[in-house]
Amino acid sequence: MKRILFVCTGNTCRSPMAETILRELARRRNRELEVRSAGVSTVDGLPVSVNAQKVLRRRIGVMAAGTSTALDGGSVGWADLILTMTTDHKRHLLQRFPQAVDKTYTLKEFVDRDEAVLEDIAELETLYTEYQMKQALGQQLTPEERSRLLELERRIPGFDIADPFGGPISSYEQSAAEIEAALQKLLDRLDNL
Structure with missing residues (x-):
């Protein structure tokens, strides 16, 4: 079973949305995956953004479970594939965990090959x-x-998914739509591996 780790800044918006959306899309396709998320600049235990939860409920009918998790070596070692929301997240992760270079990509970079x-x-x-x-x-x-x-x-080309943190619900909708489109491509790619 493939283990995928999504990484963003605070692990309260983009990466929990990606984690939740991928779990639901994989469930709908009868695809078994283990999915987690973490943040490069956060502490453990922060709640998922209210706007992220609203968008998830509207888009896929599911809310994110859990709270923020700080990126650590255990998560990096656990993952078969690490997908970051921006190039800066990828760079930050690889500076801390250079051993992850062969399994770390931005989400858009990985799906738009x-x-x-x-x-x-x-x-x-x-x-x-x-x-x-x-x-x-x-x-x-x-x-x-x-x-x-x-x-x-x-x-x-740009491989970043904009951070909606603190913005209007429309920013969260835009990020979620971008993430979901990339995750559909991810599942198609995983089906062909």
Whole structure:
């Protein structure tokens, strides 16, 4: 059985919505999955946002169970696949848990598999790593490296799902719709693995 971990910032909006929606979509397809969620910048025990709960109840007729969970090594080790809501979440997770590099993606990156884009992402991640190493050593990127980094950043499509936290219910609806569309693609992809 596949174990999937969704990650966002506070684990009160996007990742619990993704967790709840995927559980329900998988149940409807008779697909067995274990699903959890966590936040890169949270504490354990915060309630799921009221607006996230309203949107879940309207969209799929189910509310999120549980409370926020801080991302830790146990969750990362448990997961077969880690799907973040933004590129920054992915970067943050991989800085803390570099051993998870082969199983960590943004949700949109994982479901929209364009090989040329994936090659660009890999090159960009290598440049970011080199940049961080050079910064630690008091060095700078060469003009060619900086130019290539900026070119890749412009060329790679956005893989982030906007954070609705604190916004109107329409922001939560938009995030949930985006998440659900990606999760439908995820289930199709998992059915073909």
